[in-house]
Amino acid sequence: MIYSDLIEKIADKNVNVNEFAKAVLHDESTRVEVIKQLLTNNNIMVYYHCYYIISRASEEKPELFYEYWNDFVYLLDHKNSYHRDIGLTIIGNLTKIDENNLFSSIFPKYIEHFNDDKFMTAQCFVKNLKNVVRYKNEYIEQIIKLLVDVEKICIYPKKQKELLKSDIIEVLDAVYENTTNKDVIVDFIRSQSTSESPKTKKKVKQFLKKHGL
Template sequence: MTESSLIERVANKNVNIYEFVEVVINDENIREEIIKQLLTNNRIMVYYHCYYIISKASEEKPKLFYKYWDDFASLLNHKNSYHRDIGLTIIANLTKVDEKDLFSILYEQYIKHFNDTKFMTAQCFVQNLKKIIKHKSEYIERVVELLLEVENRCNYLQKQKELLKSDIIEVLDEAYQQIKHQNIIEEFIRSQSNSISPKTKKKAKEFLKKHKL
């Protein structure tokens, strides 16, 4: 398959993402080409479909992509918010196999996206924290402390912050059984039971019911 034909297949709106995931996992040459297009191609239908492919493949087989850590980490500072989302997601996937503890170097840069210039990127950041605390339990306390400071850390409109809290609740649920001071999470969740965001209010009530609080 030539580079141009590969790009056109990937760019097709009806591309079979799952088929490409299998190809990328099993063919190193195709894998490298898809990563290259993800990092360098300016066509959204190309780099975003490459993102879908690499995101799923790196969740299934993160070891195959660990050597590209620096390439994906470089996306965290990209001017395009879609690329920042890509970096946040794939780095989170790779923390599962982070034997060199590269995330410790990246941590401060990573958490800056809690207050990204784009609200949707902040949502992407919070959603990916579930993977990070699952793969790196040493960060649970720090992540919980960070998320509980949402009011002071984030400069979004109040209705956006209230919506963001729905994602925060999901991360706190992941952390709840593993944290020493569960009461600080409980207090935060209770305070969201009357949120102006219907989604956040629902998540809070589900959390309280789940944990019999």
């Protein structure tokens, strides 16, 4: 595929993400080019669609993207919050195959995004923690401590903070059976039963019912 044609197709608002994800997985030259566009193209329709494609592909075969680890780490400090989202998501996917334990050196930087300048990036961070706790059990207790301290750490307006707690509850639910700090989790979640966020209150009810509390 001629790369100018590839970029044009990726930029299309109706881009077929699944089709491109398959191409990225099965053709190295396409994979290299899509990653290049993800990292360097300034057109949001290009780099953000590349994000969808690489995110999908790296969920299926993260080992194909491990060599680009440092490139994705670089995005965590990007001035554009969309690029920080990209770094958070793809690194989260790559924790599954992090055989060299590269995540250990960036953990402090990664969790800084719990209080990112952009609220949506903080949401992205929390959602991607589900992969981190699934594949990096050694961080479970630290992550629990971080999340239940949301009121002190995050500076967002109350309405946003209450919404963020719905995502936090999902992560705490994911680690609940693998922690000795169940009481800490339950106390935090019970305290959200009067949240002004309907989504968060719903998550509280679901968690308590699931675990017979």
